[in-house]
Amino acid sequence: MELFDILYTNALDDSPLVRISSILTIGYISDEINPDLISNEQKNNFLFRILLNLNPENEELINTALDALIKFLPMIRSNIEAEVKYFLIYFIIIKI
Secondary structure, eight states, X not given: OHHHHHHHHHTTOSSHHHHXXXXXHHHHHHHHXXXXXXXXXXXXXXXHHHHHTOOTTOHHHHHHHHHXXXXXXXXXXXXXXXXXXXXXXXXXXXHO
């Protein structure tokens, strides 16, 4: 989606205000859209952008990124659960 590409780019902009706006929008999208409508690649891109903006040098940016992360986590819950199950199965096989 073109909107997502713009958000990905703006989330890495030099201007903190542009970054904040982009991350805030990602948070709103995460809160409102059905997770099944977004590909895993798009979810990974959103998560990557949110995590890159956990910048301790800018309090407003880090607060916005944390808020977006809280809204975003339910969107990737099934992915996380699948990876945890995969890891547990792998760990059990390795121990055998």
